[in-house]
Amino acid sequence: MKKMRIIKKILTNVLVALLIVTVFANNIAGQFSGQINSFLNINTSVLIKDPGDGAEYVRYYDSVYSSVSELKAAGLAKTQEVVAEGATLLKNDGILPLLENEVSLFGATAAFPVYGGTGSGAVDTSGAPTFVDSFEEAGLTVVNKPLMDWYVSEEYGRDFSPGKRGINEARWSRITQSSAASTFGKGEVAVFVVGRVGGEASDLAVTNHSDGGTNPLQADVYQNSDYLMLNREELGILEGLKALKDAGDISGIVVLINSANPISSAFLEDDAYGVDAAMWIGSVGQNGIYAVGELLTGEVNPSGSLPNTWWTNNLLNPAMANFGAYTYTNANDYNYASSASKYTSYIVYQEGIYIGYRYTETRYEDTVLGTPNTGDFTYDDVVAYPFGYGLSYTTFGFSDFNVTKNGSGRDTIYSVSVKVTNTGSLPGKKTVQIYAQKPYTDYDIEHQIEKSSVDLVGYGKTSNVLNQGQSEIITVSVPEYYLASYDALGTGAYIINSGKYFLTAAQNSHEAINNILAAKGKTVTDGMTANGNEDMVYSVQYGFDALTYAKSYGTGADVTSLFESADINRYVGGGSNNVTYLSRNNWEGTLKFWQDTDEDGFNDNYERLVMTDIMYADTILDDDDIPLNDNNWPVMGSAATRHKLISLLNLDFDHEMWDELLDQLTYAELSRLTAVGLRMTVSLPSIVKPETLDHNGPSGVTQRYSAGANGYANQTNDPDKDMTGTAYPCNGLIAATMNDQLVQEVGELIGEDAMWAGYAGLYGTGINIHRTPYAGRVFEYFSEDGTLTGLIAAYKTLGIQSKGVYVYNKHLALNDQEFQRQGLGTWVTEQAIREIYLRAFELPIVYADAKNVMTSFNRIGAVWAGASKELLTDWLRGEVGMSGFAVTDMYEGDYMSKPHELLAGNDLPDNYPGSTGTIITGVTDLGFEFAAYGPNGETPNAQIAQAMRESAHRVLYTVLHSRGMDSIDINTEILEITPWWQTTLTASIVTLIILSGLSTTWLIIDMKVKR
Template sequence: MKRSKLWSGLTSTSAALLVVGLIGQNLAAANASYINTALGTTTTKVVQTGEVGDTTYFKSQFGDFDDPDAQAAAIAAALEQNVNEMREGAALLRNENNTLPLTNATRISVFGHAAVDPAYQANSAGNKVTNGALNSIDLKTALEAQGFEVNPQLWDGIAAGTATRAQGEAPQFGGGYSVTGTATNTEENKAFYQGLANTWANDYKDAAIVVFAREGGEGHDLLMDDVDTDGSTISSLALHKDERDLLEMVRKDFDKVIVLLNSPYQMEVQDIIPYADSILFIGYPGHQGFTGVAEILKGTVNPSGHLTDTYATDSLSSPAAVNSGTRTPQFANVAEINATIGEDENAEYMSFQAEGIYIGYRYYETRYADAVMGQGNATAPVGALEGASSWNYADEVQYPFGYGLSYTTFDQKLDSVDVGEDEITAKVTVTNTGDMAGKSVVQLYAQTPYGDYERQHGVEKSAIQLAGFGKTQELAPGASETVTITVDKYLLASYDTTAHDGAGGYILSDGDYYLAIGEDSHDALNNVLAAEGYTAANGMTADGTAAKTYSFKQSFDDDKYRTGENGAIVSNQFADADLNYWVDGAGTYLSRSDWEATYPVEQTTVEATPEMMNILAGEWYEKPEGAPSYSEVAANFGVDSGLNLAMMKDVPLSDHETWLKFIYQLQPEDLPNATAESFQSPAVGDLSPAFAVGDGCDSVGGTYPLTVEFNGEQVNPVTTRYCSNVILAGTFNADLYAGRGTMMGEDGMWSGYMINYNLGNDLHRTPFGGRNFEYMSECPILNYLAGAVEVEAMEKTGSHAGPKHFVGNDQEFYREGLVCFFNEQAFREGNLKAFEGSIRVANAGGLMQSFERLGLKWYSASYALNTTILRNEWGWNGAIDTDAAPCFDEYVDGGYKNHAAEVLDAGTQEWCLDGVGGHGQWILQKAKDTDDGHLLELLTEAAISWEYAISRSVVTNGTASNSAIEHVTPYWQTAITAEIAVTGILTAVFFVLLVLSKTKKKAKKQ
């Protein structure tokens, strides 16, 4: 009896473990790329068959990858880059009575939930920083390092509070599809702080520092309509009741009040100003950015950062806010759309970008200029603050784009401007006229003509636009430096959809062009207006300085930028992305020709027509007429040409014949692996090994290979989380842009990453975009210029840059499948221009696309975007990856991201989070089933693109002409297989013993 029970129990247990092993094996196989990345394992290794020389083609500047001292030096340099970004990127917005620096204040009190629980970063890819983490520095520690004594009882009291930055409930999309939600803000209430008042009643009163945070992130836009604790509905970027109560209390008890804005999203600071002597914008600090914050507060460092966004009085006052974010409207016939094409196509929401080119300062400054010049009905009340009888710039804007104060003063003199055929060179002498050493940013702006031709042809113009910038070294009092800024005249061209008899193209307008230096965009515009004869009597906020401008004449030219990099004609490509293409007169775009008549006052929505729904359904691929058969193309494969990866690292892509020979060594069944990417990409046959992939705009993720001791344990240090990109961009320092690129490349090299999907180039269409912290600015020219510098530096490391999210990812709310309508001028001069520096100019190794739709087509399925623009106009050869399109096992056709043939045919080559190559496998099977050799040709070209990127990367380290790829089984797979084998054998043995025991027992009874 006892033995039978024993064998029965052991059989059941071992059988259960066998089932667990089998299920685990299937799950592990589907998620192998994640597991390999997490454990640092791989499925391949490179072996040599003879003598080789130095095969480390891409070297770390710090030394060998197995040298602990070299690793320590790399980490130290990355953290120093992080601190330097804050030192030069934090923007001082207010400093009444020279409250800062706190040179004589030592005993201070720090307030705000965000002080003890800061937003080091928002939720997204890359490594996360928390209080007490290895290499992280919190605000209190940073302040104490500068000699401040921080009120300990107050700090501990706030830390013991219950406030959190909660993330809102996720609204439901059609078919139960859950969109990740929106972000809300929480601060302790008045009573909480009153209970701590005794901690500062008689001490720690030299100064009060108050920290406010806003946190969005991937999947989380900031709420445009937030409910405050008193029940009122306000913008989440407005000061909330508990925050105002805190400021009132602090203002009453302290002579010096400093507010830190721990938010990359533009808060409504007009309600903070009455309470604060100083306001310092710090964005997200990453690992050690608080060190830079504390140094600025103490005066060890003089702030030199400038805003990369406009701080409006009302965060909802921009025209873009009407049809975006949490106010995005649905199509008028959603039920019909879902019934016709299926809810899984995610085609419920539409965003008509009525603002056109007028995003950020291009709206506020242009409307201001027209108000001064008395044109375009610019002062009409439409779009003005609630209750205002007219639109007035001084009421609408608190701090303009480019704004930032210093502890010293500078004089900038425009020495000379040389206008060449292709470039403009300006020289500016900067003199420190104050009594403290500091750095000065030189901002150069341009105004291009807006005349009769532009009005008649619908070519919109911003009254002022950034053209270039530079930054001095640290200047001692009285010292001077001449800064030279070179401007590509291409950046002054406008896209005209009517040019060349309606074919479209870039034009240089006829008329007077102005260049101006200024402390910010508004100051520069005032200087231009002064040169044009306007004064404060015309309604200017202040008289400008004409001497800080230069003008030249340019005749109309529509040929200079007619062709792209490869001689391709630049022409209209996105007419069908305009809502009016589908429904005549359905949408009105904002125009400075008449602000009153064109300003969007209500959401724009339409009923999708049957033709529109047909495209939204996502299936239009057809086998081309005359396409070869599958067997014709497949016959080329399986031919050993003796080529390996190392031999291809210097072969140009133009040598297409050699690249085909390289790929034709595979079998067709190997090609799907070239379309797979899920943090670790699998080996492609015997041509290239498996490797890891990084992801994160401010951190590539991953760890350094050598362990260090931390809290009594051996751990692998994570790669650095740098400051949010708004802080980096706000340095206006090309050396720091290059430094970020270099160090993220180093981080990628040490982590073994072939490519890092980073460098957020999208625009801040509104202040509410959840991923604005990852993206640089509201200005496409700043993104263009800064991105080019960062990518160029990163590419030199051999760990590729992969800018994202290409293109137009400006909101998280219903981002998956969102139908975006816009006009081509706005798209080319805005979203595309913001990426062009990183891609066309600096030649990034890859890019990651966006979730949204370009008009009716998913960005990844747009031939016009991914082939005509990227390959033809820009002449770019990098690898194109979708945003997350998961495939963990068997590919399922359907759903807006699962129309694989259309995506591949458009020019996209890899699917993010498809570690098993499921999309490629489906395409290969479709090619076989339909005898479509064209699809096999497309898979071949995708493999060439991917292998080309690999051959220019750190993955080639260790390879040589006599190298071979050997496939290995990671230890965890062996362990799972062993577990299955052992439990299988034990189950069989225990079952036999159970049967024998019962048989023996039965025999005894007989």
């Protein structure tokens, strides 16, 4: 009897535990239902057509490819083309292109190439080619292939376990004592590969303090005090190779930098390491590595231009003084119920507009001009390679520079042309970069408007490879708008100051400022690094103009100050806080750098802020922020009309039939549509709107082509449908091509991949800014420059959306680091926000009609970016004119709020809140709940219902004009079905409830009988 009682107890406990696990699994599965159905290739709805219809399938966007294999081949070829045009030659003492065909490979990354980043942009590297494959394909002989096997057998290579810092390079002494030592050092050229990897959710280490307690000044053999500097093992390999070169055992040293993140590069010019040539190849994507061998042999001539400044030491970047996440000094005085770091962490962009070349070239010019308070600054000690820099195996000359001004008002365009001639002996391509200089005046100083010495305002690239003596005229259109500056403290709009403006054609940012300095009469005798070419400079005199660009460039709406609350100095709740932003009016008095004042491994030179009562209140999204119900309820569930969504295909967004369609939707439908958005939009059978799927991939579509039932791979039952889409090289390398046509072609192929895989939307492209090289997602983003980012993103967006796939450019806005990104309070001047960080989002909308955005985890000042009406309604829709919808980054209910996001103009949460999704509810850490349950609900709020209707309008309009409507025509109806796995889970829960109840009852009866 006792034994039987024990069995009953065990059985009861097991059944109850299984019930709990199953309920939890059902909850989690509900959140990811769209992805589960996609993975299992399950349709959640059946399309029913009128028997008399006769149409089998409707496609609104056609593919130019006939099969998956054909598409995949095109994608792989395009990755090679991107690397071929984006790879940037940094240094060449004449050793490249290689004249001999024997090379030896060194470095852990030579054995384990960097194809992409980690997190949402991760790349499937199974079966990807290696450096050995690339070199041999190009006709090179790798003499020390056994060393690559040795790296694998000895378990070297990137390792992110504690204490390894991700480099895990071999010592030179181990290499020379290895079994492969006899295979190299016979006169070949040595190729040393340096690799770094970044990814989502963490930034790259600046110090090694986070290794678990080891003294940061006593790094062990595998550690590196700065992940973007070469560590002792890597420098030791270069020293060993130089010794071999000095002894005549190898003929030269070539360094390949296989990293999206720029590394500190002083070592490349240090005689101690003997580097003869260096090339940045970024992260190479799925197949791009094949181009590397062709670049080394000269079969392809490198033509990339750096999208970032490369520093001799990355810590010389003034943005580093305030990189990371810091805590308000008095944060403990305020009571946050949970997740305090999501409310109390902050960052200050103290450098203002002076990131990258905007700092280096401006301080350089002020040094040459002898401007007071510039301080000591030696350009070559700070900059290894300037923004836009890139060498070639041939030489080019620029001539016939010409500028004409066309149009008037906000339509004014400068047409800049220059003749490019190949003056060398080898064929090649060349980029022309156009830079502008705006005058820095007393008005600017008074109103704290900062001006950099040069701003990139356009670029163009030769369309063909030019042979010796051949020429091509490049013409670049530069909107006058790019000459305007944002005047936050004066007019609150964009202005053009009185003074002389310059335009110049150059090969990089440093050559641009040297050209302008030459036009000002300066030479090397004044401290210039090289004489400029004043023939490449155009100047124009302007009078003060505060009217033309008081209307927005995108829509013509009034421009007003929207982001004063992001500037701690202008924020009404700023209290005693005050930040002295970096200013060229006083470099010495305002400049800060990363500084460890007490040798603890941490930066101590950051801006210290205190939290105020107003700031505390603004960080919390509670019912105080919800407007009182005005009882102005929208029409819901109207039976007056019966429109199908497809009926509105050819109607404008504001057509009256949209109101009739929206009137049809019930509260439950509005709520469900705007509450469920985890990489999907839900189906609404009443208006025949299908469920659509989105892909999360800044590197391209990296899921199987069979992912979505609505994809062409499944529609045609393609034999290769289980192949994955193409993973493209890092976005920085794409930007480095400065080839708009190529970028658009990449976009078109990504759109094709989405079509074939069944996606209607793409979570990408990533267009945040490379504020520092240490941000984890540098590989997802394009550049340190907002204009280059915006223009490249515009062409990529054009390509993707041409295939009926809407693009969520992300992350809006100021999500320029990963550490403590959730809730991070970002404080920055409105000028910097508009001219750099939002410019990247503005241009794809203005030039490419980019439909969607993903909002960011961080705060704009004290308020979560996803609940900023100023950002999402006033700027995004009002000034810029985005017509589509916004989705949050992965929804976190502990500091985000659905009612607040809806009221601000954020349309979908990137989550699935429950099995029904029929109630819009936001829960804060203080326990407040809000709902728009409807006219008869407990807490009715008509404004939230109106916001749901507006969001539904944007979602429906975007989906209607996408490939998500494939298979839907006027004769189609939708019947929803429950997937088998949901039925199974529900049945399991019911069964376990019954069995648990019976078992518990049986046990209780047995225990009573015993008594």
